[in-house]
Amino acid sequence: MYRYDAIDKEVLADRSNEFRNQVVRRLAGELTEDQFKPLRLMNGLYLQLHAYMLRVAIPYGALNVAQVRRLAWIARTYDKGYGHFTTRQNIQFHWIKLRDTPDILDALAQVDLHAIQTSGNCIRNVTSDPRAGATAEEVDDPRVWSEAIRQWSTLHPEFSYLPRKFKIAVTASAKDRTAAKVHDVGLVLRRNRDGALGFEVMAGGGMGRTPYIGSTIRAHLPAERLLSYLEAILRVYNRHGRRDNIYKARIKILVAALGAEEFARQVEAEWLQIDAARADLPEGELARIRAAFVQPGLEALEPVSAAYEAARAANSALARFVRNNVSAHKAPGYAIVDVSLKAHDATPGDANADQLEVIADLAERYSLGEVRVTHEQNLVLPHVKQDDLLAVFEALAAAGLATPNINLVSDIIACPGLDYCALANARAIPVAQSIAQRFLDPELAEKVGELKIKISGCINACGHHHVGHIGVLGVDKKGEEFYQLTLGGSGAEDASIGQMLGPALAADQVAPAIDTLVAVYLDLRQDGERFLDTYRRTGMAPFKEAVYAVAH
Amino acid sequence: MSATYLKALTANLLAEGDVVFWARDHWAEQFADAELFSDSAAAEAALAVAKAQVRVVVDAYLIDVAEAGSGLAPVSYRERLRALGPTNELTHGKQAIGGAAIAALSAAAGAARSTGRLDLIRRK
Numbered sequence: 284m285y286r287y288d289a290i291d292k293e294v295l296a297d298r299s300n301e302f303r304n305q306v307v308r309r310l311a312g313e314l315t316e317d318q319f320k321p322l323r324l325m326n327g328l329y330l331q332l333h334a335y336m337l338r339v340a341i342p343y344g345a346l347n348v349a350q351v352r353r354l355a356w357i358a359r360t361y362d363k364g365y366g367h368f369t370t371r372q373n374i375q376f377h378w379i380k381l382r383d384t385p386d387i388l389d390a391l392a393q394v395d396l397h398a399i400q401t402s403g404n405c406i407r408n409v410t411s412d413p414r415a416g417a418t419a420e421e422v423d424d425p426r427v428w429s430e431a432i433r434q435w436s437t438l439h440p441e442f443s444y445l446p447r448k449f450k451i452a453v454t455a456s457a458k459d460r461t462a463a464k465v466h467d468v469g470l471v472l473r474r475n476r477d478g479a480l481g482f483e484v485m486a487g488g489g490m491g492r493t494p495y496i497g498s499t500i501r502a503h504l505p506a507e508r509l510l511s512y513l514e515a516i517l518r519v520y521n522r523h524g525r526r527d528n529i530y531k532a533r534i535k536i537l538v539a540a541l542g543a544e545e546f547a548r549q550v551e552a553e554w555l556q557i558d559a560a561r562a563d564l565p566e567g568e569l570a571r572i573r574a575a576f577v578q579p580g581l582e583a584l585e586p587v588s589a590a591y592e593a594a595r596a597a598n599s600a601l602a603r604f605v606r607n608n609v610s611a612h613k614a615p616g617y618a619i620v621d622v623s624l625k626a627h628d629a630t631p632g633d634a635n636a637d638q639l640e641v642i643a644d645l646a647e648r649y650s651l652g653e654v655r656v657t658h659e660q661n662l663v664l665p666h667v668k669q670d671d672l673l674a675v676f677e678a679l680a681a682a683g684l685a686t687p688n689i690n691l692v693s694d695i696i697a698c699p700g701l702d703y704c705a706l707a708n709a710r711a712i713p714v715a716q717s718i719a720q721r722f723l724d725p726e727l728a729e730k731v732g733e734l735k736i737k738i739s740g741c742i743n744a745c746g747h748h749h750v751g752h753i754g755v756l757g758v759d760k761k762g763e764e765f766y767q768l769t770l771g772g773s774g775a776e777d778a779s780i781g782q783m784l785g786p787a788l789a790a791d792q793v794a795p796a797i798d799t800l801v802a803v804y805l806d807l808r809q810d811g812e813r814f815l816d817t818y819r820r821t822g823m824a825p826f827k828e829a830v831y832a833v834a835h
Numbered sequence: 836m837s838a839t840y841l842k843a844l845t846a847n848l849l850a851e852g853d854v855v856f857w858a859r860d861h862w863a864e865q866f867a868d869a870e871l872f873s874d875s876a877a878a879e880a881a882l883a884v885a886k887a888q889v890r891v892v893v894d895a896y897l898i899d900v901a902e903a904g905s906g907l908a909p910v911s912y913r914e915r916l917r918a919l920g921p922t923n924e925l926t927h928g929k930q931a932i933g934g935a936a937i938a939a940l941s942a943a944a945g946a947a948r949s950t951g952r953l954d955l956i957r958r959k
Binding site for chain 1: 847849850851852853854889890893894911912913916917920921922923924927928
């Protein structure tokens with residue numbers, strides 16, 4: 284994976300020193316809170332309900348062993364022994380003290396981690412495919428392009444004060460594991476008929492109070508022109524984005540107001556003005572970045588491991604784990620292992636320090652030193668030999684990390700909600716737990732199949748409820764926690780925004796309603812349909828009828 | 836519903852971030868120790884003092900307090916969560932000390948959004 288060079292390291296050290304000085308001045312009263320707040324936010328430090336929260340960037344979701352161990356150490360030393368993985372491949376620590384933060388940033392910088400651009404109206408951490416470099420589905424390694432965007436966008440002077448935050452996702456597989464279509468800019472790397480690499484560029488996707496699926500503004504942008512084209516998009520947005528109204532300031536509102544065609548025309552016009560030689564990545568630099576992602580250490584193995592096949596035949600728990608949490612690797616004899624952070628009594632996305640250390644040890648021993656974070660709040664060991672799957676499964680199981688539920692009904696996305704977040708209207712975590720409790724039986728969960736439930740504690744939609752097959756949105760109804768259900772959303776390549784099921788439900792009615800929705804689906808589904816497919820075929824009516832017949 | 840004026844003053848400690856409640860002459864960790872204001876002039880005066888303590892606390896605001904069946908408690912569910920800690924980790928936050936006062940807060944019923952907190956949200 285990419286290693287920071289001397290310039291990267293110097294930037295982090297300088298930034299950390301700068302923030303240390305700012306914290307000293309704040310504590311001494313030389314800076315007011317109004318002056319300090321934007322500075323701490325630029326370093327990922329929010330004040331939430333119970334404490335400060337530090338959001339650490341994990342660029343394109345890739346971590347090495349030393350980084351995972353350092354995150355575990357920070358969790359243990361400065362937090363309450365755990366961290367929370369978010370829907371943008373970041374990690375948050377929820378019990379941070381302001382006075383400790385400079386030391387934490389130093390500790391992060393020592394392993395090439397930081398919290399820069401995890402808040403504020405700038406280009407945020409780039410999301411990418413957690414299977415990058417491991418899946419045969421991809422046409423190129425999206426990390427190469429993600430890293431180029433990271434370098435370009437880090438402390439970019441022109442784009443540090445945008446109208447609003449700006450999120451980019453990059454995928455190079457037809458199967459989208461990045462929610463590219465609901466990002467401000469989604470980039471899908473493809474080869475055209477001539478074999479040339481290019482990006483489908485989508486702009487104006489987003490969730491929050493006004494959800495939109497991104498519009499394609501260029502079908503095939505030559506890959507090497509990426510940075511100048513992004514610059515053109517950002518310039519048009521920077522010029523015309525609605526700075527007067529925070530609710531209308533995201534690029535999605537601009538694209539919707541202008542129309543995708545007109546927005547694209549303006550971007551193209553701007554692009555023509557840009558000096559490509561200055562703006563685009565030099566070939567040599569691209570080659571240098573690319574070389575950093577050549578995976579060392581993959582051995583030439585037989586495509587099928589007899590030992591593994593025998594273990595799987597003899598061990599039904601392993602077989603179930605493999606069915607749900609293990610995927611094909613591009614290299615014969617290897618596999619991609621999804622590590623579930625969705626045990627049934629767990630907080631979705633939370634990993635404690637002991638678990639992080641188990642993951643680090645397993646990555647070191649069995650996954651060529653790599654760990655990935657998914658936007659669905661799970662982790663990935665991307666390069667595991669089939670021969671080692673049993674050992675990895677047993678070690679994960681011992682740490683509570685082998686729940687065989689990836690993409691199943693209990694693999695629920697939930698934001699921290701009102702339990703932690705200052706913006707939330709309602710809790711999300713207990714709702715996720717109450718739903719998961721109903722699908723403890725792994726056979727039932729497997730029978731239901733792929734079903735993505737996503738829960739947000741407020742309309743800001745950090746829990747991606749708009750694109751849940753079943754979305755759950757916490758609302759404040761006369762001071763009580765109520766939940767608005769939506770059906771038919773998807774954040775994948777078949778992206779869509781969910782439609783409202785009906786009146787909001789009381790907290791204790793949500794899990795029973797999910798039960799009802801699942802029962803209707805099981806009753807109506809035709810050969811091999813997912814929940815989403817059945818909903819798309821039948822429409823809302825049978826689901827709505829059943830839920831409100833039961834609830835009232 | 837009683838219209839009786841009853842408020843407490845809350846904030847977060849600047850250096851630590853911890854939730855605190857004003858207790859006559861100091862900031863207390865527990866809601867049970869909070870001074871309760873039945874007079875709006877006194878409450879506003881305390882708030883003004885808190886806002887001047889710029890090196891000690893941030894985001895000071897008044898919260899509504901009422902009898903909640905099990906004793907006096909913040910009216911807003913959000914404020915009760917702040918006074919207790921997250922419901923998914925019962926050993927984290929102020930609730931970890933246990934005892935009668937925590938049990939009473941946990942049992943408090945009803946919920947309403949905190950007026951003070953709402954202003955903060957609007958500013959974000």
